[in-house]
Amino acid sequence: MIVQIQEAQADVVARARRVMTPNYKPQPVVFVQGEGPYLYDRDQKRYLDFAGGIAVCCLGHGHPVLAGAIADQAGKLLHVSNLYFNQNQIDLAEKLVELSFADRVFFCNSGAEANEAALKLARRYMRLVRKENRWKFVCAQHSFHGRTWAAISATGQPHYHEGFEPLVPGFTHVPYADLAAVEAAIDDETCAVFVEPVQGEGGVIAPEPAYLAGLRALCDRHGILLILDEVQTGVGRTGTWFAYEHSGITPDILTLAKGLAGGVPIGAMLCTEAVSQGFAPGAHASTFGGNPLACRAALTVLKVIEQEGLLSHVQRVGEHLRAALTDLSARVPGLTGARGRGLLAGLGVDPKIIDRAAVIERCRQLGLLITQAGPDALRMTPPYIVSRHQVDEAVAILERALTGKGAA
Ligand SMILES: Cc1ncc(COP(=O)(O)O)c(C=O)c1O
Structure with a gap:
């Protein structure tokens, strides 16, 4: 009606x-x-x-299944904050770990926030765990990573920078799908390579699966991290749970948002056990991140994708x-x-x-x-x-x- x-x-x-x-x-x-x-x-x-x-x-x-789950959860519990444990959040983190390469998950509310968390974690991991002065990121031209300051600094489209300068330092942009350009941009202070597996906002550019495999090999050779922005490609958009699966590799950190809860705002950053050690209590946080409503919606989305x-x-x-x-x-x-x-x-x-x-x-x-x-x-x-x-x-x-x- x-x-x-x-x-x-x-x-x-x-x-x-x-x-x-x-x-x-x-x-x-x-x-x-x-x-x-x-x-x-x-x-x-x-x-x-x-x-x-x-x-x-x-x-x-x-x-109907998603609408029913959201209505049910709204009647029970919307929000408690991350000062307390939250069953839906733990269930969702376990599910994402089961479906992906990751060992640990951080929840937030959007793609830009998930990327902000990923970039902060990567720097902190290098500084405090590996104790190396690696703080720079190699990113792609025509990329899009969101609208927070670090996310626009990572974004390789100058018109999104206009009027916001100076940007966050440490971001270099090289042509997309060009392994030699990435290698040439890596130096002793490079922390990570940060790209989308398929560029969405940049023009729907899907590189050969060998590109991501090549990036993985490059990152391993240089001892740096591979961070994938799957805000647009993740949670089934490309026909697999995550777009990295098409390349037969896994990243160190991955970000999600958009489709994860089918329209309820949520973001997530997934990472390996080793890299997660860059965070400690108080290092990063989000008031709303992973609240019971958003996590229930996301759990329902993942279940429906599987069941249907x-x-x-x-x-x-x-x-x-x-x-x-x-x-x-x-x-x-x-x-x-x-x-x-x-x-x-x-x-x-x-x-x-x-x-x-x-x-x-x-x-x-x-x-x-x-x-x-x-x-x-x-x-x-x-x-x-x-x-x-x-x-x-x-x-x-x-x-x-x-x-x-x-x-x-
Ligand atoms: C690849 C990618 N990363 C990050 C973002 C930013 O997400 P949000 O608008 O939820 O902050 C977008 C949004 O279009 C995106 O496509």
């Missing part, structure tokens, strides 16, 4: 423009309800949601989406091919031929939500529960938005 709200959409937009700080530029639509891969606006218009809350809503909207066999579904439907985008690319001038892995999908566009913002706007008018990434890609990050039929529906709408023709 769709919630009826009388106030006109335009009035809400005007009110938001008066009171919100001007750092967002939302599209003029207000969603009031969701069901599976669909969202509904105030006028009860239906949209196929291939933005997925920017790769967050992995179970779609209103999943969603990892293999993401692989299959992701292949189907990429094949459809490849096919579309062959038909429409200005498209430069499909990118990505699993349900982190990109479609390359030549910005001289195609106006991406206009395509996204036309898609929205036609009932499809997509996003853009990097300088030259449209991005699709639908929920894992999306069907092949819904993928076909989305690609048909996209074709119509691009050409004015097509089946939608």
